[in-house]
Amino acid sequence: MVASTDRQRGSLGIPSAVLGMVLFLATEVMFFAGLVSAFLVVKARWIGAWPPPGQPRLPVEVTAVNTVVLLASGVILWLAAHDRAGQQTLAAVRRRSLIAALLGATFVTVQGFEWTRLLAYGLTMRSGPYGSFFYLIVGTHAAHAVAAVVALLWAVARLGSQKISADGFRAVRLFWYFVVGVWPILYVLVYLM
Amino acid sequence: MAHAQQQSFWSRYVFSTDHKIIGLQYLFTGMFMGLVGSFLAYVFRMQLAFPGEPVPLFGVVTPLHYNALVTNHGAIMIFWVAMPILIAGLGNYLIPLMIGCDDMVFPRLNRLSYQIFFLSTVVILVSLFVPGGGFGGAWTAYPPLSASAQYNHTPWGAPLWLIAVALEFVAFLLGGINFVTTVMNARAPGMGPMQIPIFVWMVVIASIVFMASVGPLVAGAIMLLFDQLLGTHFYDPKAGGDPILWQHLFWFFGHPEVYVVLLPALGIVAEVITVFSRKKLFAYKTILYTAFATGIISFFVWAHHQFVAGIDPRMAHLFTITTLIISVPIAEMTFAFIATLYGGSIELRTPMLWALAFIAEFLVGGVTGIFLGANATDIYLHDSYFVVAHFHYTFFPIAIIAGFAALTYWFPKMFGRHMNETLGKIHFWGTIIPFNFIFLPLFVLGAAGEHRRIYSYEHFSQLFTPGLQNLRVLATVALVVMLLFQFVFLYNFIRSLFAGEKAEENPWKANTLEWLAPSPPPHGNFAEMPTVYRGPYEYSVPGRPLDYWPQHLPN
Numbered sequence: 001m002v003a004s005t006d007r008q009r010g011s012l013g014i015p016s017a018v019l020g021m022v023l024f025l026a027t028e029v030m031f032f033a034g035l036v037s038a039f040l041v042v043k044a045r046w047i048g049a050w051p052p053p054g055q056p057r058l059p060v061e062v063t064a065v066n067t068v069v070l071l072a073s074g075v076i077l078w079l080a081a082h083d084r085a086g087q088q089t090l091a092a093v094r095r096r097s098l099i100a101a102l103l104g105a106t107f108v109t110v111q112g113f114e115w116t117r118l119l120a121y122g123l124t125m126r127s128g129p130y131g132s133f134f135y136l137i138v139g140t141h142a143a144h145a146v147a148a149v150v151a152l153l154w155a156v157a158r159l160g161s162q163k164i165s166a167d168g169f170r171a172v173r174l175f176w177y178f179v180v181g182v183w184p185i186l187y188v189l190v191y192l193m
Numbered sequence: 194m195a196h197a198q199q200q201s202f203w204s205r206y207v208f209s210t211d212h213k214i215i216g217l218q219y220l221f222t223g224m225f226m227g228l229v230g231s232f233l234a235y236v237f238r239m240q241l242a243f244p245g246e247p248v249p250l251f252g253v254v255t256p257l258h259y260n261a262l263v264t265n266h267g268a269i270m271i272f273w274v275a276m277p278i279l280i281a282g283l284g285n286y287l288i289p290l291m292i293g294c295d296d297m298v299f300p301r302l303n304r305l306s307y308q309i310f311f312l313s314t315v316v317i318l319v320s321l322f323v324p325g326g327g328f329g330g331a332w333t334a335y336p337p338l339s340a341s342a343q344y345n346h347t348p349w350g351a352p353l354w355l356i357a358v359a360l361e362f363v364a365f366l367l368g369g370i371n372f373v374t375t376v377m378n379a380r381a382p383g384m385g386p387m388q389i390p391i392f393v394w395m396v397v398i399a400s401i402v403f404m405a406s407v408g409p410l411v412a413g414a415i416m417l418l419f420d421q422l423l424g425t426h427f428y429d430p431k432a433g434g435d436p437i438l439w440q441h442l443f444w445f446f447g448h449p450e451v452y453v454v455l456l457p458a459l460g461i462v463a464e465v466i467t468v469f470s471r472k473k474l475f476a477y478k479t480i481l482y483t484a485f486a487t488g489i490i491s492f493f494v495w496a497h498h499q500f501v502a503g504i505d506p507r508m509a510h511l512f513t514i515t516t517l518i519i520s521v522p523i524a525e526m527t528f529a530f531i532a533t534l535y536g537g538s539i540e541l542r543t544p545m546l547w548a549l550a551f552i553a554e555f556l557v558g559g560v561t562g563i564f565l566g567a568n569a570t571d572i573y574l575h576d577s578y579f580v581v582a583h584f585h586y587t588f589f590p591i592a593i594i595a596g597f598a599a600l601t602y603w604f605p606k607m608f609g610r611h612m613n614e615t616l617g618k619i620h621f622w623g624t625i626i627p628f629n630f631i632f633l634p635l636f637v638l639g640a641a642g643e644h645r646r647i648y649s650y651e652h653f654s655q656l657f658t659p660g661l662q663n664l665r666v667l668a669t670v671a672l673v674v675m676l677l678f679q680f681v682f683l684y685n686f687i688r689s690l691f692a693g694e695k696a697e698e699n700p701w702k703a704n705t706l707e708w709l710a711p712s713p714p715p716h717g718n719f720a721e722m723p724t725v726y727r728g729p730y731e732y733s734v735p736g737r738p739l740d741y742w743p744q745h746l747p748n
């Protein structure tokens with residue numbers, strides 16, 4: 001970050017790392033909007049019952065619990081960064097961030113486990129649009145969740161050696177909040193509707 | 194400088210994070226791909242004019258060859274020539290210089306962007322030589338043809354083509370993030386929003402439009418790739434999928450994309466015509482707001498590409514109206530440029546010739562777009578050569594004419610030397626005149642009913658009349674002539690790099706900050722970081738001895 005260090009420069013007042021992440025997330029929102037609208041279009045044109053008869057039932061309850069786990073990770077990460085009392089040590093920030101990362105990893109693991117069961121029941125990417133869209137949308141989110149876990153662990157490691165700026169850490173957190181925030185929407189659309 | 198000289202060739206030119214080196218990497222890769230794309234066009238145009246005859250330097254063109262040539266010509270010219278030259282190349286090189294800072298805000302992200310782009314270039318080139326040949330499903334890649342090797346006969350070419358396009362999008366996404374953040378956060382002290390040169394604004398708006406439109410296409414491309422490789426049925430109507438869905442995802446990106454390339458081209462023209470007419474840019478703010486409006490409206494016109502795809506006629510009416518609306522801001526910008534020229538002391542140097550040619554030729558493209566945008570006329574004209582002629586009258590001015598305007602205008606800054614004027618003018622006329630002889634006949638052919646995706650018209654007796662075939666030959670001959678004149682440019686370019694007349698800092702007496710830096714600018718750009726005192730277009734200000742007033746000079 002060469003040029004942004006100079007305080008006199010014409011600027012928006014948003015740190016560059018954060019602004020860059022916001023722009024990236026705007027693209028991500030459009031990307032997920034593309035997936036979801038494709039899903040809704042195919043579903044709307046589907047003749048007959050949805051989910052199609054003869055397809056395995058999605059694990060609605062387990063995933064509801066899993067959703068709570070993911071949301072909790074977001075809350076904890078938020079708490080790690082916003083300490084009202086202002087007495088939080090760096091060690092505490094790192095510890096809470098680590099907990100958030102572990103909750104995220106739990107979410108992904110449970111998802112993966114449910115997938116293996118669904119595959120065993122015969123719901124595959126090729127078994128029709130129902131299965132295709134399920135794995136496409138949920139899988140894309142899972143890939144993001146894995147990336148978010150890796151990014152957060154990386155940030156936690158760097159926080160220890162002070163190698164990441166406050167803005168850089170904020171950018172990583174924004175990505176995490178995005179992964180957490182988009183999930184309930186996908187859950188409702190894919191599992192419940 | 195001493196420091197820079199110690200670096201090895203590799204770290205200086207190949208793995209550099211300097212925005213100027215990255216800009217030149219994009220620029221040269223784009224120019225090389227321009228040669229590749231031109232060669233493909235030459236081969237398929239020869240086949241159309243002289244069906245079945247072996248084409249010199251290629252051989253006999255089979256139907257599969259033909260499809261792959263046309264498809265990759267279009268894809269390469271848009272994604273590997275127009276985008277890298279106009280946005281990534283010039284944007285990288287010029288943005289930090291024009292806003293007065295030393296580099297992009299994220300230099301390493303910038304380097305990564307080029308590396309991914311380079312990889313995508315390798316993939317698209319390799320895809321032309323794999324078993325089965327290059328992808329032949331048109332640059333729009335409509336399923337079901339594109340989704341299954343059973344139909345397109347390119348089991349390797351089709352997925353590689355998609356992967357190359359997807360990589361290219363990632364590269365430009367990283368670049369776009371960099372451009373917008375840099376312009377927002379790293380402008381020279383004193384440079385408010387209304388002091389930013391129009392070219393820089395245009396790249397910013399184009400980047401935003403690109404980032405907002407590309408997501409759905411990436412989503413669609415993943416689905417298409419899965420259909421090709423994993424046997425899913427997203428676009429397969431037999432299994433409940435929807436092929437029209439791809440058209441929506443593609444054109445939701447595809448139409449904004451034409452403005453993504455148009456806006457930087459308009460920016461180039463704005464910079465060049467103000468300098469060579471010594472006039473203030475007419476209606477800076479109007480142009481700026483109009484560009485934003487264009488960017489927004491461009492998201493609401495996409496279905497004008499689908500009038501005959503079986504969409505609801507009420508929806509077709511709606512998209513006709515939005516399409517006619519979007520021609521208003523474009524016309525407005527053209528008028529602003531003409532008003533800028535009006536009464537100026539016009540100097541017809543090579544860059545100015547290109548800029549003026551842009552306005553004239555683009556006008557033809559824009560006006561013919563209106564016929565296509567009206568659903569009633571489009572039902573007849575769709576997928577005919579009229580469409581081909583229309584978009585070449587828009588894309589050629591954008592990618593080639595504005596590209597040459599930029600190259601000839603900024604060449605002294607980039608390389609510290611001048612290009613030869615006489616050769617520049619020979620090249621200009623040798624490009625512009627044949628260009629019109631290529632594409633005016635195509636309007637006539639399209640209006641006569643010539644469908645655009647036919648390998649040989651011998652099989653269609655109504656279209657194989659001598660009159661129509663002569664027009665085809667005329668277009669092909671004009672293309673060959675135009676391509677031959679490009680060697681004049683190449684010669685001029687390469688000779689001037691080494692032996693051109695030396696250029697000082699500000700040879701055109703321009704106002705913008707890049708002309709304050711040495712030619713070529715060293716690492717870090719400016720000896721002393723500039724401060725900005727006024728807008729970029731203060732030419733011929735009454736009461737001043739000089740007819741220009743650089744942005745960095747204190748009052």
Ligand code: HEM
Nearest residue numbers: 451455497498516520559562563565566575576584587588
């Ligand atoms: C900004 C410059 C423009 C560019 C680069 C451009 C580019 C293109 C391209 C590439 C196509 C063909 C797509 C295909 O392969 O099928 C096309 C078609 C079309 N263009 Fe443009 N265009 C431009 C301006 C306009 C304007 C100003 C209008 C209308 C006011 C317009 C209306 C249309 C329509 C309706 C079609 C679809 C025709 C059909 O396929 O039947 N374009 N344009």
Ligand SMILES: [Cu+2]
Nearest residue numbers: 448495497498
């Ligand atoms: Cu369009």
